Amino acid sequence: MPSDTNTPSSPRRRGPSFASPLHEVQNWIPAFAGMTKRLGAALLVLTLTLLAFPAAAEVETVHSPIPLNEQQEAFYKDLLPELRCLVCQNESLAESQAPLAADLRYEVRGLIAKGQNEAQIKKYLTDRYGDFVLYKPPLAPRTWVLWFGPFILLGVGLGMVFAYARRSRSASSTSAKVVVDQAALKKILDEKAP
C-alpha cells in the first residue's frame, strides 16, 4: 500500500460536480418531476449530498491522488500543518477529516506537482481564503504586536531587571533576612494580643 496522505474521498461524494449555487440545483427538481422515480430518487440523494457538503460542491471532487516525487512529498508534509481547515473549529489541513479539507489537500498537491514554491502556494490560498487559512500570521503592521511585542517586552524587562539590581546595590542594606523575620514574628505576637 503506497503512502497516501491524501485520503481518498468518501464514495458518496463521487459524482458530477456542480458549479451552480445551491438554490439553482433545488430549482431543477420540478423540471425533472416527470421523469422516472429512480432518477428522481437519485437526484434527491444528490441534492441532499450537496446540502450536506455545500462547500464541496464548488470544487473538483473526484480525487485520485496526484503523484509527487519524494522531495515534493516531504514539502507537502511540512506545508500541510501550516494551513488551516476553513470549516473546522481549529484543525490544520493535515488533521482535518472534513471533506473541504480533503479538497484543499488535493488542490495543494496539484500546486506542488506544478512545481510552485511555498510563497506561491500561500499566495494562491490567501488570495482565495484570506490570512485565515495560514496558521503562521503574515508579518504586517496589524501583526507587529504579535511578532515584535514579546521581544520588545523582553528588552524592556531586561532593562528593568538590571536597573533594579543596580538600585538595590546602591541602597545600603544590612543583613535583611534576620531583621524581616524578627519583625514578622513580633507582629504576629503583637497583633494576636488585643
Added chain:
Amino acid sequence: MIPELGHFAVILALGVALLQAIVPLLGWRRRDARLLSFAGSAAQGQFLCIAAAYACLTYCFVTKDFSVAYVAENDHSQLPLIYRITAVWGAHEGSLLLWVLILSGWTLAVSVFNRRLPLDMSALVLSVLGMVSTGFYLFILLTSSPFTRLVPAPAEGHDLNPILQDPGLAIHPPMLYMGYVGFSVAFAFAIAALITGRLDAAWARWTRPWTTTAWMFLTMGITLGSWWAYKELGWGGWWFWDPVENASFMPWLAGTALIHSLAVTEKRGLLKSWTVLLAILAFSLSLLGTFLVRSGVLVSVHAFASDPSRGTFMLAFMAVVVGGALTLFAWRAPKLITTGELQLFSREGLLLFNNLFLVIAAAAVLAGTLLPLVLDVLGITKLSVGPPYYNVVFLILIAPLFLLVGLAAVVPWKRGDWRETARRLKVPAIIAVILMVVLPFALHGRTTLLAATGALFGCWAIFAAAQDVWRRVRAKPEWRAGLRAVPRAVWGMTLAHIGLGIWALGVSGVVSFGDEKDVRLARGAETELGGYNFRFQEAGEQAGPNYTAQQGTVLVEHGGKLIATLHPQKRLYPSQGTVLTESSIDAGLMRDLYVSLGESYDDGSWSLRVYYKPMIRFIWLGGIFMFFGGLLAASDRRYRLARAAERRAIEIAEGAVA
C-alpha cells in the same frame, strides 16, 4: 421541587457570600474581633449552601429530570450513570456551578487551615474570596441558572456531547478548575496584604502552600486535557495551541512564575510588590480563561455579539476585579518597603530572570490568543495564530528557562560564585552533552537538530536537579539518613524540575521521530510504519450502552511477532446523530502505536490513520512528576512547623491576656 430547592440554595449562598465579603471588612475597620471571626462561619455556611445546590443538580441528572432545561440538554435516558454524574459540568451552566463549588471549597479550606493566622489577615482573605464568590453567584443567577424549568418537559434528553463521554474528560475539568480557582486564594492573600500593608516573610510562607497546591492541580488538569485530546480527537496531537488550551496555559505560566517569586519573597524579603502583582495577574488570567471559554467568544465572535449578556457580565466582572485590584496595588504598593540587596548572579537574581521569561512567554500566548479576536471584532481581518507562530516565539522565550533551571538549585541565595557553580555543574553538563549526541541514536537510530537540543535541555534539567539531591545525600555519612535529611520542599523542586526535563525529552522525541500515515486498506491488507506492521483484519458492528460502533481489528506485528491487537471504532451516537472516531492505542513508555478509523468504502476497505508516536508518554509523565513535585513541596513540614510555632506563640499571647 428539587430544582427549585437548588435555585434557592444558590440565592442563599449569594446572601452568605455577600455577608462574608462585607462583615469582616467592617470588623477590620472597627477592630472588632467578633465581626472578624464571622468570616469563618460564613465560609462554612456558604459551602453548605452551594454543596446543597450542586447536589440538587446532580440529583436531577441522575433521576433524568428533563423538565429542567439544562438537564434536558445534557442528559439522556441511556447515558451511563458515571456520565450522568459528570454531565453536570458538561456544559456552561453546570460548569459554573462546579466553579463556585470549588471556589467555596477552597474558601472552606482557608477557613479551616488558617485558623491560626492572625485573625484580621484570615478574615480579610475570606472577605476577598467572598467578593469573588458574590460575582459568580450573580453571574449564575442573572444569566446562567442551571435550574431553569422547561415547559413542557421533553420525553427524552438531548444527551451529553459524545466527545465528553470519556473518563479523561470526566476528571479533567474538576482538576483544571481546582487550579484555576485555587489562584483565587493567592489573589485574596495578595489583596489582604495590600489592605493591611503587611507583606513580609510570614505572609509569603502562608501564601506559598496554597499557591503550590493550586499550581499542582492546574498542572494535572492541563496534563489530563492533553492526554484526553490525544486519545479522543483522533489525530494524535497532544497540544494544539488552541485558544481553549491557551486559556488554561496562561494562568499556569503566571502561576509558575508566582511560586518562584514567592520563594524569593519568603527567603529574602525581596520582590514584594512584584509577587503581589503576579498573584493578581495569575488570577486575572484565570478569570480571562473562564471568560474566553464560557462566553462563547471563541466559537464565534458574532454569535457572542448576538447574545452578549453572559459575555458582557463576565467582562464587567473582570473589569471590576482586575481594575479594583490594580488600583489598590497602585495605591498601596509604593508603601511596601523592600530592604536588601539583589545580586543578579544569586538564586534570587536567577529567579527574577525566570519570572521575566515566564511572564513574557505568557504575554506571547496572550497576544496570540487575543489578537485574532480583536481583529475580528474590529472587522479588520480574520487571522489564524497557530503552531508555526508559537513554535518560533514561545520556544525562543522558554529556551533560556532550561539554562536557568539547571543553575537554580546550585547557585546560593544572596551571592553566587561562578567558579563554585561551574565546579558543581561540571558533571551534569558533561552528561547532558554526551547524551545530546548519544541519546537520539540509541533510542531512534538517527538524530535531528531538534532531538539533540531536546536531549541536551532535558538531560541538563534532570541531572542538574538530581545533582543537588545527590550532594545533600552524600553530605551524610549514611545514605538512608541522607535521603531522609532532604527536606520535602527540595524533593518537590527536584521532582518538578526533573519533570520539566522529561517533558522536553518527550516533546523533542515525538516531534522529531513521530510518523504517520493515511492509508486505505482492504481486508487482510497491511501497511508498515516505524518498523511495525499493521494488518487490517476485519470490521464489524459492536453495540455500546448508548451507541453503535463500527469496529475494526488491526493486528500489529514487530519482527514477525504479534505484539498488539487494536480495535479502533467509529461510533454513532443516535441521540445527537454524532459520529465519533475512537482511536485504539497500544501504549508503551518508549512508543505509542495509534490507529483510528476513517471512512468505509463499498468494496469493504477502510481508510485508516496510523501513527507511530515515540516517547509521547514522556510528555504526560513530565506533568505527573511536576504534580507530585508540587504535592511534596506544598506538604513540607516547614509549613506545618511554622503553623505549630505560630499556634504556640498565639496561645502564649492569649494566655498572657487572659
